[in-house]
Amino acid sequence: MATNLSTPPLSPYLPSDNHHxxxxxxxxxxxxxxxxxxxxxxxxxxAPSPPSxxxxxxxxxxxxxxxxPLSTTIxxxxxxxxxxxxxxxxxxxxxxxPKPSVLSLQRHKRSSSHSHNPQIKDLRNFAKKLNDCEESDxxxxxxxxxxxxxxENALLLLxxxxxxxxxxxxxxxxxxxxxxPMETIFYNVTMKSLRFGRQFQHIESLALExxxxxxxxxxxxxxxxxxxxxxxxxxxKAVEWFERMYKTGVMPDEVTYSAVLDVYAKLGKVxxxxxxxxxxxxSGWKPDAIAFSVLAKMFGEAGDYDGIKYVxxxxxxxxxxxxxxxxxxxxxxxxxxxxxxxxRSLFEEMVDSGLAPxxxxxxxxxxxxxxxxxxxxxxxxxxxxxxxxxxxxFILYNTLLSMCADLGLVEEAETLFEDMKGxxxxxxxxxxxxxxxxxxxxxxxxxxxxxxxxxxxxAGVELNVMGCTCLVQCLGRAKKIDDLVSVFETSMETGxxxxxxxxxxxxxxxxxxxxxDVDKVLACLEQANPELVAxxxxxxxxxxxxxxxxxxxxxxxxxxxxVESRRPFCNCLIDICRNRNYHERAHELLYLGSxxxxxxxxxxxxxxxxxxxxxxxxxxxxxxxxxxxxxxLAKIVxxxxxxxxxxxxxxxxxxxxxxxxxxxxxxxxxxxxAAPFTESEGKxxxxxxxxxDLVSWLQSRAxxxxxxxxxx
DNA sequence: CTAGGGTTAG
Numbered sequence: 001m002a003t004n005l006s007t008p009p010l011s012p013y014l015p016s017d018n019h020h021x022x023x024x025x026x027x028x029x030x031x032x033x034x035x036x037x038x039x040x041x042x043x044x045x046x047a048p049s050p051p052s053x054x055x056x057x058x059x060x061x062x063x064x065x066x067x068x069p070l071s072t073t074i075x076x077x078x079x080x081x082x083x084x085x086x087x088x089x090x091x092x093x094x095x096x097x098p099k100p101s102v103l104s105l106q107r108h109k110r111s112s113s114h115s116h117n118p119q120i121k122d123l124r125n126f127a128k129k130l131n132d133c134e135e136s137d138x139x140x141x142x143x144x145x146x147x148x149x150x151x152e153n154a155l156l157l158l159x160x161x162x163x164x165x166x167x168x169x170x171x172x173x174x175x176x177x178x179x180x181p182m183e184t185i186f187y188n189v190t191m192k193s194l195r196f197g198r199q200f201q202h203i204e205s206l207a208l209e210x211x212x213x214x215x216x217x218x219x220x221x222x223x224x225x226x227x228x229x230x231x232x233x234x235x236x237k238a239v240e241w242f243e244r245m246y247k248t249g250v251m252p253d254e255v256t257y258s259a260v261l262d263v264y265a266k267l268g269k270v271x272x273x274x275x276x277x278x279x280x281x282x283s284g285w286k287p288d289a290i291a292f293s294v295l296a297k298m299f300g301e302a303g304d305y306d307g308i309k310y311v312x313x314x315x316x317x318x319x320x321x322x323x324x325x326x327x328x329x330x331x332x333x334x335x336x337x338x339x340x341x342x343x344r345s346l347f348e349e350m351v352d353s354g355l356a357p358x359x360x361x362x363x364x365x366x367x368x369x370x371x372x373x374x375x376x377x378x379x380x381x382x383x384x385x386x387x388x389x390x391x392x393x394f395i396l397y398n399t400l401l402s403m404c405a406d407l408g409l410v411e412e413a414e415t416l417f418e419d420m421k422g423x424x425x426x427x428x429x430x431x432x433x434x435x436x437x438x439x440x441x442x443x444x445x446x447x448x449x450x451x452x453x454x455x456x457x458x459a460g461v462e463l464n465v466m467g468c469t470c471l472v473q474c475l476g477r478a479k480k481i482d483d484l485v486s487v488f489e490t491s492m493e494t495g496x497x498x499x500x501x502x503x504x505x506x507x508x509x510x511x512x513x514x515x516x517d518v519d520k521v522l523a524c525l526e527q528a529n530p531e532l533v534a535x536x537x538x539x540x541x542x543x544x545x546x547x548x549x550x551x552x553x554x555x556x557x558x559x560x561x562x563v564e565s566r567r568p569f570c571n572c573l574i575d576i577c578r579n580r581n582y583h584e585r586a587h588e589l590l591y592l593g594s595x596x597x598x599x600x601x602x603x604x605x606x607x608x609x610x611x612x613x614x615x616x617x618x619x620x621x622x623x624x625x626x627x628x629x630x631x632x633l634a635k636i637v638x639x640x641x642x643x644x645x646x647x648x649x650x651x652x653x654x655x656x657x658x659x660x661x662x663x664x665x666x667x668x669x670x671x672x673x674a675a676p677f678t679e680s681e682g683k684x685x686x687x688x689x690x691x692x693d694l695v696s697w698l699q700s701r702a703x704x705x706x707x708x709x710x711x712x
Numbered sequence: 713c714t715a716g717g718g719t720t721a722g
Contacts, residue, residue, distance in 0.1 A: 155714090155715090156714080158715095159713090159714050159715080160713095160714075184715085185715055186715090187715090188715040188716075189714090189715050190715095191715080191716090192715060192716075195716095218715095218716095219716070220715050220716045221715085221716085222716085223716040223717065224715075224716050225716095226716090226717090227716070227717070253716090254717080255716050255717045256716075256717075257717085258717045258718065259716075259717045259718095260717090261717090261718095262717075262718070288717095289718080290717055290718045291717085291718080292718090293717095293718040293719070294717085294718055296718090296719090297718075297719070324719085325718055325719050326718080326719085327719090328718095328719045328720075329718070329719050330719095331719095332719070332720075358719095358720090359720065360719055360720040361719090361720085362720090363720045363721075364719085364720065367720085367721075393720085394721095395720055395721055396720080396721095398721060399720080399721060402721070402722070405722090431721065431722085434722070435721095435722085438722080464722095465722095466722055469722095501722090
């Protein structure tokens with residue numbers, strides 16, 4: 001049916017052209033020598049407008065346009081803002097006062113009243129009794145309430161009951177006593193307990209009851225409702241209640257603001273977040289560190305570097321100190337935005353400011369260094385962690401292992417893994433084993449991988465889908481197909497749900513298998529993705545299948561495939577066709593893959609140079625692409641059209657320690673074709689040919705011969 | 713702790 005193959009899944013909040021220019025401009029931040037100049041200083045180089053809200057549409061919208069989504073959806077009754085601020089019901093009428101004093105005052109009053117309550121000990125004991133009793137005995141036990149159930153006594157108890165069932169029983173009991181009117185606070189406290197139990201339905205009923213009985217819903221009520229909905233993933237409910245709040249004229253305070261900003265952020269509604277943020281500021285709200293942390297997280301998820309700079313810059317200009325959570329969020333965000341160097345300098349800035357990193361800080365950084373293949377920085381940080389006694393937890397251990405897998409640090413990983421086995425609190429789990437399987441799997445160490453596999457079942461750690469994928473890849477490369485089948489079968493029996501990555505991995509094994517092994521692996525794949533197997537059989541058993549049939553079926557399969565697995569699927573299918581001498585099919589698949597956007601930037605052209613970029617192609621796909629290119633160039637030569645002086649093909653050198661030798665396979669293919677491409681001295685994986693050499697080589701071969709000549 | 717908000721793993 002409907003597919004989105006032609007349109008890659010891009011965020012609707014892509015930067016405008018202006019931002020693009022800004023991003024591409026070389027930034028002084030990138031200079032490694034200016035470590036301490038940090039992000040904050042240079043962020044002032046761009047205009048201080050909120051980035052994504054402005055960047056959200058192709059033509060930068062006016063402020064009014066930016067606010068339109070909100071004003072039409074939630075301010076329909078109050079078309080102008082001044083109106084809102086003058087509403088008598090508003091609980092926040094003085095926008096020049098950034099922090100309403102109500103909050104701290106109320107909290108203070110509460111704690112002092114507690115200390116004056118001489119019955120507090122009895123009540124605490126009674127609360128414990130209630131918490132310990134069976135739910136069925138609850139109402140009987142409650143009859144022994146040690147003192148008159150005054151407002152204060154009831155509140156104290158309500159605050160200390162859990163789980164939510166008991167809180168609710170007690171709340172109903174207090175209501176039935178009719179000893180005093182139920183105020184907002186009783187509902188708020190009950191809702192808080194219900195939130196722990198993720199009981200949004202109950203919370204909403206209570207809120208509706210408040211409305212029905214005319215009990216005021218305040219900011220605490222609304223923020224509790226909103227965060228509960230959020231916790232239950234009921235984001236539209238959260239928005240609905242926020243809109244209701246607005247409509248009834250309650251102005252959000254800073255807590256409600258950050259709660260609801262987080263809702264919009266988690267929905268990916270960057271524009272709404274930014275316009276609400278601006279709206280709040282315009283009416284006197286001073287965002288605090290928590291609000292900025294919400295923004296930072298959102299920009300991180302979007303990979304929006306300009307947004308991250310905006311957060312740093314605004315915090316600086318408002319004089320808000322970065323705390324540990326904000327630093328952690330920003331570090332994570334910089335990682336997602338692909339800025340490892342800036343993450344490193346922000347971390348140094350944090351440490352210099354006297355803040356000690358916690359587990360989350362270090363996890364974020366280690367992950368960033370691993371992904372960036374910054375082995376030196378990763379190992380230095382690891383060393384510093386040990387020297388400074390910085391905290392390590394389970395997740396950090398596993399992240400260190402994954403980092404070792406990324407960097408090919410086999411010995412370090414083995415040492416760490418043994419440490420974990422010897423520890424009490426951080427025994428290796430499926431994540432840890434997966435990281436180790438990844439290391440052995442990509443390093444081709446089948447024996448050690450299989451030892452781990454057996455060890456896992458002994459240790460009672462279940463293999464997950466990624467561990468299964470690592471093993472399948474490793475056993476496939478070692479041509480140990482029977483072991484592969486047995487690992488796959490075991491995984492299925494223990495409940496592993498095959499995903500597209502695993503299917504892609506099986507498919508790649510199919511591409512280089514021979515004889516009965518092919519059928520064995522296809523039988524595995526059949527269990528995970530029967531349509532894919534049917535398609536493979538169509539490609540390899542029936543040469544007469546019409547191209548349009550292939551095209552429709554391929555499109556259908558890709559539509560049902562996770563985006564990150566689409567190109568691997570196409571690569572493998574091309575390899576399968578080539579290895580079975582269905583070269584025309586391989587060319588068709590490459591064409592279809594390009595058509596569906598799986599190979600963006602395959603060809604790049606400048607005045608001086610045309611380049612074929614095959615870095616993300618499999619060996620067979622790269623060979624097919626080269627042949628295709630040569631065929632096209634032969635036609636151009638035949639038509640005597642103009643050509644650039646230089647031609648190049650880039651296979652990349654492969655940053656990964658375990659990466660496959662696409663370059664060498666490509667080199668031997670070039671050699672086989674006797675094409676005049678030579679690998680550059682300084683740049684591994686870059687093959688170049690001059691126009692003169694290439695043209696004379698192309699002319700020496702009749703165009704009609706091209707496809708058949710390339711079939712070896 | 714004593715009615716409400718933000719951060720860690722392929």
